[in-house]
Amino acid sequence: MYFFVRLAVFLTAWTLLMGCERQDSAPLDQQLYIWQRQWTPAHDSALQDSRADFSTLRVLALQAFPKTGWSRARIDPLLLKRDGRPLIAVIRLDGQLKSLNQDEVTLQIQQLIIDWQAQGLNLTGVEIDHDAGNARLPAYREFLAHLRTLLPTALPLSITALPAWLDSPELPALLSTVDSSVLQVHAVSDPRRGLFDPDQARKWAQAWSRVTQRTFYLALPAYGVALLPDASGAPVVESEIRIERDGERRELLADPQQLSKLATQLRNDPPAHLAGLIWFRLPLASDRRAWSLTTLGAVARGDSLNSRLALKLSEQQGLHDIVLTNEGNLDNAWPERLTLAVQGCEGADALAGYALQQSPDLLTFTRLRDGRIAAGGQRAIGWARCANIDQGASNVHP
Template identity: 75%
Template sequence: MVSFTRLIGLLTALALLSGCERQDAGPLDQQLYIWQRQWIPAHEAALRDSRNDFSTLRVLALQAFPQVGSSRARIDPQLLKQDGRPLIAVIRLDGQLKALDQDQLTAQILQLLEDWRGLGLTLAGVEIDHDAGNARLPAYAGFLSHLRSALPATLPLSITALPAWLDSPQLPALLATVDSSVLQVHAVSDPRRGLFDPQQAQRWAKAWGRISDKPFYLALPAYGVALLPDAGGAPVVESEVSLERAGERRELLADPLQLSALAKALREDRPAHLAGLIWFRLPLANDRRAWSLTTLRAVARGDSLVGKPVLAFSEKSGLYDIHLENPGNLDNPWPARLIVKAQDCEGADALAGYALQQTADLLTFTRLRDGRLPAGGQRAIGWARCANIDQGGSHVDP
């Protein structure tokens, strides 16, 4: 029979061990996907400004499609060498591929890794991104085992994973072939229902943690897409590349406030084996379908999000340039209406995206189409030549 003193000692030791385990878990790691097929000069500033908040870069390296074959992303190796963060090469194998040619794909991946090493790049891992249906998971696991045996033993192998795989009894065997997984919880169902459901994402993460005994990450959205109809009326998704199609576009954008709340919930009630968050994707300057880097960094840090556009004016010889400014850290939609109190105006006009209505003492700018004002950004909306503009009496309507 255990003495009272010994029982207290055992309980104290267990408490200390439990505390150490929680401490060892540490904060959630924050990583970034770089998904541009061709790098441009804007990557330099984006990499520089993201360095302090994101530990690792997962870079699109190679894509394989049905019929058209494989193509490599045109990266800038010098920028990646200068950046110095751990680098994971992502191999995208299109889900419509009828079969995976193990020997051919493995040879292509090995050649890619050798070429990147020749460019002076040191890899911290390889990630395979393949949206296989549940029925094809055994074949996919066979390919991953084949690839694992061909890769250097010290090079970690990970996969992008789908929540639908939770229903498959083959999932444990698939996860056994890799060192970690990245659960994609955005744009996994009908895009007409939206890009992201935070409650569903949290449920998927907890379910994944119960099945996986290895570290996993959540891939979270920091982007938007547009839906437009094809000839038959079905939705077509337009993302980074504009499509030469007519028709009205319906814009969908992941909500930073929702993602911030989810990240907070995951920190406070962390699913088993969750190692971190990977944000899709690194935003470049003038990327109209991605959050600004300012907003992305604020969400990753867990900062409070604040953003409210304000009117600003610059005047020279009675000519006023009228523009919006967003001094906060949260991207905002263009306001629906802007009211400017003005006197004795000889002329005025709105710029693209707004229409102007002018009365004796008011200039009313009304939004014609949707748009976003990035955190820390500004946008000209019009001009006016007036005797006086009452800046204190002018205001922005949501």
């Protein structure tokens, strides 16, 4: 009898244990930053196309600069109201500010909240983005505690946080003043290390999970920048707006394959308290250095990534337009070289970004500069007036 009682207890414990092991973690939430200071008609389609994959929008709303003072982003409230997703207003307080005037900052934020709510926007939180140095974290904590007491109780307060804060003994107290934090694991701190290091990002996330007792998110990059040297040789970061400066541009781009692998790891084995991923930033069709929304959505969903480059020829009265298409879900660099088998060509030329070499039976287009073809997009590379182009014998060379 004793044996059977012990066996029953063991089987019950084993069943409970197996049940716990089978229990899946809650899926990681996927959110988006909208970081344009001035909205354009392109935001309409970008919002519509992002609805299926991203639950919440964190919108740059207000900025404070050391010299020029306060500036509001020119959002389109009608688009946001029609979109209907939860909104978190992001207030950017420049890290170069000498100090934070609690009363002034609080007044600006309170007025922003009043204005957004009066416009019928679905405001569900406020995020403070302030790159404070470690020595200023005590003062920053006092500011956040003050702000929390004056915000509506039902309105969560979050902050953007830096991995460098992990070295500060002030961090636990700082995190206790807010409802959640967003750990930013992308930046150009050292050009030799690039824009993003997935192994380092995961280590930071693990370390953050051991410090915080509250929900946190990871801010991940879906963009690129160019680095230019200044007079002292230090890098100057160029994003979407071109900087008129001489010198070679070094392009840094977050790798979708790397980010996809990291996101999968985090989904399968999330650090404690990690609630989701926030992608920086919502791409517009005109963005030069952001992933396409097709690629971003595929990474967020965990889809397998692939590029499928192909040549497309359209002919009208003997004139062929030569176009590269990307039928995959992964943005792709312009191919280094394309060759077309031809006969009876009267003329041909390359468009910007490529050079043409011509022989009686072959057209060779060679890349002159770097560029990308968005997933689902296309790019014209040249034209040819030929009696015949054998598309089956033509090739795209990476």
